[in-house]
Amino acid sequence: MxxxxxxxxxxxxxxxxxxxxxxxxxxxxxxxxxxxxxxxxxxxxxxxxxxxxxxxxxxxxxxxxxxxxxxxxxxxxxxxxxxxxxxxxxxxxxxxxxxxxxxxxCNALTSSLTMNKGYTKAILADIPELYVAQSVLLFENHREQAVSLVESKLALPYFVKPNAGGSSIGMSKVKFAEELKGALDKAYDAENTGTQVLVEEFVSGREFSQGIFRNAKGELVVLPATEVRTTREFFDFEAKYIPGLTEEITPADLNQEQQYRAARIIKEIYIRLNCKGMVRVDFFLENDTDKFYFIEINTIPGQTAQSFIPQQVRAFGMKETDFYSELIEAALL
The missing domain is CATH 3.40.50.20 (Rossmann fold)
Structure with a gap:
């Protein structure tokens, strides 16, 4: 049957x-x-x-x-x-x-937690070899003093994003102080994101996205990384979904030590957050320092033919049909 x-x-x-x-x-x-x-x-x-x-x-x-x-x-x-x-x-x-x-x-607690970018960063902050950008988490009652709070704690440029959003909806890169108020309003007003805003200091580096899943044997499998290069200011909604604005290289050009380090970090993130099924971790490799900076984790990653996870599954030498079967069988254990 x-x-x-x-x-x-x-x-x-x-x-x-x-x-x-x-x-x-x-x-x-x-x-x-x-x-x-x-x-x-x-x-x-x-x-x-x-x-x-x-x-x-x-x-x-x-x-x-x-x-x-x-x-x-x-x-x-x-x-x-x-x-x-x-x-x-x-x-x-x-x-x-x-x-x-x-x-x-992932289960209810992990899914709820990882939708909150600020809380997720707090849990991952002490993982060896992983770095997190300086940030300010703003709640709804911070809105009136949000500009002064950010300016007193962070240095330009900033990334401003809804704390519980996805697909880069409501996100802005702020290079000049006069842009901050508009970016905060945009993030606060993003639909169904809980009127919380995360502001982070900009990290200059290469951007990567990498999947990991637990197979039907209970083994953690790290997929090859994808490097993201976009003509936009950052990897925003348009860059993600309008063809031609972004170059995605899978597998990414990382040396062996960087690949091993990324795999160690991503496995620890998966375990630390008690993840299940497939997740995708986004990170920067900072210019000059070679440090891995956590961006965010996605517990329901996109699954179009062009999405990162299917690209990485193919680069791993696996068919999507077999990959999805592994996820179903693992869930039934």
Whole structure:
């Protein structure tokens, strides 16, 4: 009998558009001989199963079941490809925990924690060989004095970003003091990001993104790194999703010592944060010092054919079909 997989997509933020692209690719790669796959769309207006003809059937939230042709369908596992809330911030994971449904991503606590960039940095700050940029975490009640708080503690230039956002939505690079107020307002007002803002000092260096996952044997596997080179000021939403603005080199040009060091650091990050499934760690390699600076961790990384993780899976010599099967089988253990 085939394993019934709920492929969960959609979401409540602007990242839903990316979720649909990711889930479409994952669906195309999943092994249909091993799995019965049901595409579940979670939106503010409702939770639905969508069949291949785009017909919608409501999900029963008591047990995440489905009624098809008067037959109740339940699932063996949820494959979460939902960027932003509620799929990346722990809410959906907490619900699945309550009803006893296994899933492919990090648990509720880790997912919630890692959506908070400032808290994540605090937990990782003492990992050997890993550095974190100087930063200020601003809450909603800091808004009136935010400019003075930043200027008193950090040196220009700054990165200003929503503390609980994704896809670089609401993010700005600030090179001049007069730009700070507008950048803070943009980050504070980003939709569904909790009105918290993280401001960091700029780190000058090469930017990398690297995946890691736990396979069905329980082994941690670090994928080859991708180097990101963009014509934009930084790797913003447009650079991520508009073709031609960014060059992505997979595998990245890192020497052997840098590769080993990155793998050690990324494994320790995965363990320290109690991650599960696949995650992606973004970092800088600072010019002149050769120090690795943590940027952020993504617990539901993008999964289009051009996304970093599929690129790295292919560079590792693995097919996406086998990779996704490993994630499902590991979740079922």
């Amino acid at each position: 085939k394993t019934k997989v709920a492929l969960v997509t959609g979401g409540y933020t602007g990242e839903a558009e990316v979720s649909y692209k990711s889930s479409k690719f994952v669906y195309s790669q999943l092994d249909k001989d091993k799995y019965d796959i049901y595409l579940i769309d979670i939106t503010p207006s409702g939770w639905f199963y969508k069949d291949e003809d785009d017909n919608q059937y409501p999900i029963e939230k008591d047990d995440f079941s489905l009624l098809l042709n008067n037959v109740k369908v339940t699932f063996d596992v949820a494959f979460i490809i939902l960027h932003g809330t509620p799929g990346e911030d722990g809410r959906l994971q907490g619900y699945f925990d309550m009803i006893g449904l296994p899933y492919t991503s």
